[in-house]
Amino acid sequence: MHDLRVLREQIDLLRDGMRRRGVLDTLAPVIDRGQAVERERRTLIQAVEERKAQRNAIAQEVAKRKRAKEDADDLIAQGRALGDEIGQLEQELGSTEAELNRALLEIPNITFATVPEGGEENNVIVREWGTPRASAGVKPHWEIGAKLGMIDIERASKVSGSGFVFYRGKGARLVRALLNFFMDVHRDEHGYEEVWPPLLVNRSTMTGTGQLPKFEDDAYATRTDDLFLIPTAEVPVTNLYRDEILEADSLPMAFVAYSKCFRREAGSAGKDTRGILRTHEFDKVELVRYATQENSGEQLEALTRHAENILERLGIPHRRKLLAAGDTGFSSAMTYDLEAWAPGVGAWLEVSSCSNFADYQARRANIRYRPGKGEKPRFVHTLNGSGVAFPRTIACILEHYQNADGTVSVPDVLRPYLGTDVLS
């Protein structure tokens, strides 16, 4: 969410930001309306506060007279009239602020100047690692996974519906191995605090990270408690310090959390649905960082490297893609996608998306820090990225390490976790 001041003081910057995202045409009316409503709001605030000041003065005077045992009926009548007026004005102010809020919530973050303009055709591959294996003779992961008894999609659909997976036998153990491997590396080598978050969160939390109100249809909700199943650990972990003021020397903060992620995937039917590439429930290790305005840029580089490091250690060929403005997520100011090569599917699979939200998320979640003693609090910069998502990584492992006889070699780093060299 933007500071409402952008509507007053940085309107050109805002317009340009929307232009670079390619959404200026759609959002121009919203911005114009927002600008007008922002002015309206200030006029109303002045009107209300003027009357409140009068009312307060009258109340003081009433108190004084009462103490002196004097009559104050005339003042009381004045105060009552003012009260009525204030009530009306406040109602107007309320609806004006609601409208302003709606407008602000519709405007996405302004991407950094270093982010290319335009849509996904302008995405840039900025880094490549490893040699993608040729697809010839490589079976897709769903075939291999089924054959090795690791993945059972048919029975999952019986038990839960389409878009769910049973991991079984070595498949289940592989999930557990990845979990431990990811967490160990990020905690021991990259210095993250390990967090095990709740998977059900309340409405304020979902609103804090921007899942609500706009994307309520994408989330699973509980029937009786107004709780939501998290779509990513980003939600509970970023909200850890919601409504708090942190000390400057506690920054940067870095958290790594494993969680199940629950997504209805409303509207994405038919896209990447084969195998385990898009399911309603999947596992992910998420990296979350709180930074200052000064160092969030380098923090994004560090976080992205941490995620890449996992893929390198697994030996999976991958690339880093800087997303163009139009392809960058709503709240993000800059995003790198990490894509791993799946030779069986014959596609680059997004296994991580690393973003710097600048203060956009923190303003909404009200997470601040005090830069120095006696200084005014400022919003932190929040960052997050997968480190990494399990199902697509599993797909890549099953395909990249596939042997001619249908078995799959286990990447070196996973052998101690998996207790075997080969999946057969």
Added chain:
RNA sequence: GGGGGGGUGGCCGAGAGGCUGAAGGCGGCGGUUUGCUAAACCGUUAUACGGGCUAAAACCUGUAUCGAGGGUUCGAAUCCCUCCCCUCCCGCCA
């Protein structure tokens, strides 16, 4: 699920319709004093949103904020209603 006790500033803790943005203490910051450390004493100590002044601050000024939201009242931390959270006891439960 049933019953009790609570939520006040960075923290602890008073206050029970007006003189309370909030006593007192701790902590923080600034200062005075003292060979150093320490102590003592004095001062100071929130956030948000407006307005004025400004290049921008500082500053001045208004409003709001005592878990959240409504209500009563000329006036609410204080009274009423709804909700949330914490805590204790009983029941149930992995």
